[in-house]
Amino acid sequence: MSEGTAAARPASKWNRRVEALTERLNPIIVKEIRQGLRTRVFWVCFGLMLLACFVISLVAYAAAMERSLSSPGQVFFFGYFFCLGLVHFFIIPYSAYRSLAREREEETWVLLSLTGLGAKRIIRGKFGSFFAQALLYGCSAGPFMLFSYYLNGIDLPTILTVIALGAAFMVFLTCVSVCAATLAESRLWRGLVHFLLLALLLAATALGLSVAGGLTFDGRRVMNDDGFVPAIAAALWGMISFGNLMYQAAAARLSLPTEDYAKGPRLALLFQIAGSMALLLWIFFEQHRSYQLVMTGQGVLVAALFLVGVFMLGGAEPVHEVHFRAKGLSLLRPGAVRSFRFVIALIALTTAVWTALYGAADDLPANPEPGLFFILATGAYAALFLSFPVVVARLSGFVALNTAVGLRVLTVVVFVLAASVPPLIGLLVGIRPDDPVLNLFNPLVGSVNFGAVPWSDESPMSVQMLGVLVIAALLLTVAADRMLAWREAEGRREREAARLGPAQSPAPGEG
Structure with missing residues (x-):
């Protein structure tokens, strides 16, 4: 009896420390991650993505054995990234939009505001939860994309460039989606914003996959151009800075009237x-x-x-x-x-x-x-x-x-x-x-x-x-x-x- 009690004490103490750490960081992240991982959308998308990557790997193995493709690495890397891009460029941003829009439609945002966390911490918690889900998707598809490097035809700088641009684009689209959820007040305008966001995400997904395909199949020639580094730096800076602006704008729109809500977006x-x-x-x-x-x-x-x-x-x-x-x-x-x-x-x-x-x-x-x-x-x-x-x-x-x-x-x-x-x-x-x-x-x-x-x-x-x-x-x-x-x-x-x-x-x- 005493041995069991003594063995249970370190575990309970460790659990208390973990709970205190999560509360100190952002309790909204823990809440949203738990809810997100329980949804059917997450498990369906996660399972379909892994299944698609596994099927592509079987095809890649067969093509490598028969040597039927001249540059198999490029083809199969884009196939893996296509599966990941559908989730990162559409599912994750749209889920983030629906999460915040549902809080406002069901009027549960007031309950979140009563926690005393403030609009910025709540929005940051929602961002953090969906970025954690995106990281989980990326870690699952990452080994498959690195596997394409050993199939020849694609170099490591191209792989890292496409992944970095894809991650920045996902962050940008998620910030835009969360900001869009704060724009409309009435049911009519919410419906209009909803359809406009769907069209925007579909167009952005097509654009992101097209750019990734261009870099994948023509990356060596493009990277040797003198304007490649400035173009990549400008693209990354634009997506990150606009994402930060969208985050500040979303937090400002949901802040209380007594808060200094205009300072964040203007800075x-x-x-x-x-x-x-x-x-x-x-x-x-x-x-x-x-x-x-x-x-x-x-x-x-x-x-x-x-x-x-x-x-x-x-x-x-x-x-x-x-x-x-x-x-x-x-x-x-x-x-x-x-x-x-x-x-x-x-x-x-x-x-x-x-x-x-x-x-x-x-x-x-x-x-x-x-x-x-x-x-x-x-x-x-x-x-x-x-x-x-x-x-x-x-x-x-x-x-x-x-x-x-x-x-x-x-x-x-x-x-x-x-x-x-x-x-x-x-x-x-x-x-x-x-x-x-x-x-x-x-x-x-x-x-x-x-x-x-x-x-x-x-x-x-x-x-x-x-x-x-x-x-x-x-x-x-x-x-x-x-x-x-x-x-x-x-x-x-x-x-x-x-x-x-x-x-x-x-x-x-x-x-």
């Missing part, structure tokens, strides 16, 4: 833009000092800032006095007006850096104006199409347009109309669809016209046209800033009046 965006500019500067000074790289960097970063700005403008207004009394950098505090100023400041900073760097290129054309016009015009277009919908929504007086979803939809509609209507008018009236004057406020055709290198010495777009575009962008930016600030002040006055009540509120004729 993540600042970190992403700073890292992207540092990476592009390294490529510029170490690889090739090309003016086309400067134009590409400006176009990519401004497009990313515009896309992020569309979602940041629809953010919630501060409703708690703690945000108005807080000290520190105001651009990091909640509020649509501070989100707007933050994005506009980043667009201006990016445009200024690339404008200064454009003159340092070694291969400037005889007429350098188009490239400089393109850099300035893209920044102006981004500011203009972030500001114009805000002004329209405010002047229209429609409540639906001043909501988060309404403002985002209005921005997309305005952008699509501005990009499609001018070329259509040109076709109808019998002039060129890319006419410079007609497409001056077209963000797509106008950018191409500003950056087009002409056959003659004169650019198709003049300095006067660029001046009109920049002035219009500045005026609309100032107007949108004032309207957003006035809307925030108006909302604060309404909340203050509601808090004081009719008895303490001032009379209409007073002050």
Whole structure:
């Protein structure tokens, strides 16, 4: 009896230590992993993946014995990765989306919030649980993929590159899926987001498998190219930085009104833009000092800032006095007006850096104006199409347009109309669809016209046209800033009046 009790003590002590460690790390991870490993989806996908890899291995063994393939390693490695990619690029992200969406649909998120863990730790726990499942899938398929190395035809750097890119792509898609689960509030919008996410994951799965196939079958030639390392670094950085931004955005949307929920996404965006500019500067000074790289960097970063700005403008207004009394950098505090100023400041900073760097290129054309016009015009277009919908929504007086979803939809509609209507008018009236004057406020055709290198010495777009575009962008930016600030002040006055009540509120004729 005493021997059994003595033998049981170390085990119970060890169990207590393990439980304390899991509670200290993140109890949500343990909860989600236990639930995930009990689901039928996990065991069906896990079993089918192992069965498919085993069948491919039997075929590989038979092909190796008969020597019927010239490069069997490439074929069978892609077969193994195809099985793993279906799970990593579709099943894992979609399961993560459904996990968080179910919490919100069944209103169990409130119970999780009462645990005191906070939105960031809860979201981090969900991420950790699905990354643990992805690691389990990867460890199961990993020996099969390494087995293809011994079949000849594929080298180890190619295998490691494809696996690293696949892992980063899986993390990115999972972050996008979890962020998508926080976007919609009503049943109608949740259904729309659901179908859009399914289409996105299907397209992303096809894209990921296509890129993996290209690297698998043509990896040796691609890796010898001078631009391979910068391209891989840019791809990895883009997926990781965007994934971090999506994680911060998801946590911010689920945070309590009293929390400093805007600081995380804005710092993540600042970190992403700073890292992207540092990476592009390294490529510029170490690889090739090309003016086309400067134009590409400006176009990519401004497009990313515009896309992020569309979602940041629809953010919630501060409703708690703690945000108005807080000290520190105001651009990091909640509020649509501070989100707007933050994005506009980043667009201006990016445009200024690339404008200064454009003159340092070694291969400037005889007429350098188009490239400089393109850099300035893209920044102006981004500011203009972030500001114009805000002004329209405010002047229209429609409540639906001043909501988060309404403002985002209005921005997309305005952008699509501005990009499609001018070329259509040109076709109808019998002039060129890319006419410079007609497409001056077209963000797509106008950018191409500003950056087009002409056959003659004169650019198709003049300095006067660029001046009109920049002035219009500045005026609309100032107007949108004032309207957003006035809307925030108006909302604060309404909340203050509601808090004081009719008895303490001032009379209409007073002050």
